[in-house]
Structures are given as C-alpha cells and as structure tokens.
Amino acid sequence: MFIKWRDQMSVGVQEVDRQHKQLIAYVNELYESLKTKQNRDEVLQKTLDNLIQYTIIHFAVEEVLMNIFEYPDHLEHKKIHRALEKQVLELQDRIRKGRADITVEVLVFLRDWVNNHILVEDKKYGPYLTRERLVDHKPVKNKLWSWPFSRK
Numbered sequence: 001m002f003i004k005w006r007d008q009m010s011v012g013v014q015e016v017d018r019q020h021k022q023l024i025a026y027v028n029e030l031y032e033s034l035k036t037k038q039n040r041d042e043v044l045q046k047t048l049d050n051l052i053q054y055t056i057i058h059f060a061v062e063e064v065l066m067n068i069f070e071y072p073d074h075l076e077h078k079k080i081h082r083a084l085e086k087q088v089l090e091l092q093d094r095i096r097k098g099r100a101d102i103t104v105e106v107l108v109f110l111r112d113w114v115n116n117h118i119l120v121e122d123k124k125y126g127p128y129l130t131r132e133r134l135v136d137h138k139p140v141k142n143k144l145w146s147w148p149f150s151r152k
C-alpha cells in the first residue's frame with residue numbers, strides 16, 4: 001500500500017472522508033498498476049483517468065458544501081482546486097501524448113498532492129461543516145432547503 005488512511009486525516013464529515021478514502025484507493029491502485037505485466041500502459045492510463053475524474057467530482061462536492069456552510073475561505077479553496085486540476089490535467093495530457101510516463105516519481109507527486117489536499121487544505125474547512133451550523137444558522141438552513149430546486 002502506497003498511502004495509508006490515518007484517522008488524523010478525517011475532516012469530521014463522513015461523506016468527505018469516504019471520498020478522500022476513494023482518492024487514496026485510486027492512488028494505491030495506480031501504484032499497484034505499475035507492476036502490471038500485460039497492457040501496463042493502458043491499465044495505468046485508465047486508472048489515472050479514473051483518479052482525475054473522481055478528483056474533479058470530489059472538488060465539486062466540496063465546493064457545494066463550502067458554499068452551503070458559508071466557509072469563509074471558500075473562494076481561496078476553489079482557487080487551489082482549479083490549480084490542482086490544471087496540474088493533473090496537464091500531467092494526463094503529457095502522458096497521453098507520450099511525453100511523460102507514469103513512474104514512481106509521478107506517484108510520489110500524486111501522493112504528496114493527495115496528502116496535502118486532505119491534511120492541510122480540507123482540514124481547514126472541516127470545523128465549519130457541522131450539524132450545529134446547519135441547524136442554528138438560518139441562512140444556511142434556508143439555502144440548503146432551496147438548493148438545488150430554486151427556480152430563480
């Protein structure tokens with residue numbers, strides 16, 4: 001196993017933790033795929049594609065949550081997401097064009113990237129995504145009930 005989930009990685013929100021575990025699972029799968037004997041490049045590319053697609057969905061989910069719970073730094077966090085997306089999409093493009101290979105170095109980059117995303121950036125919004133804030137905070141509550149069914 002290349003990355004191991006640790007309890008300290010929890011941001012305190014079950015669904016977000018579940019998605020983070022899935023991200024880690026994809027990086028671990030990529031690591032395992034490096035040892036593939038048959039169609040190695042194909043398997044690696046498919047796994048990388050899955051990781052990237054899942055990351056983009058995960059970021060979108062986080063952005064909706066940060067918005068609903070009015071996390072004060074959500075714009076800053078969004079910028080970080082866009083920058084990370086750009087980085088991995090560029091990597092994907094280089095690999096597709098044969099200008100880069102998925103090597104252990106790439107895996108180390110992805111590991112640091114996932115670790116930093118969870119342990120540093122997401123840890124910051126964790127305390128804002130609480131049940132108390134949802135129950136007590138009227139604007140948040142109203143926003144949640146109206147979204148995504150608002151017709152405005």
Ligand SMILES: [Fe+2]
Binds near residue numbers: 020062118
């Ligand atoms: Fe995250």
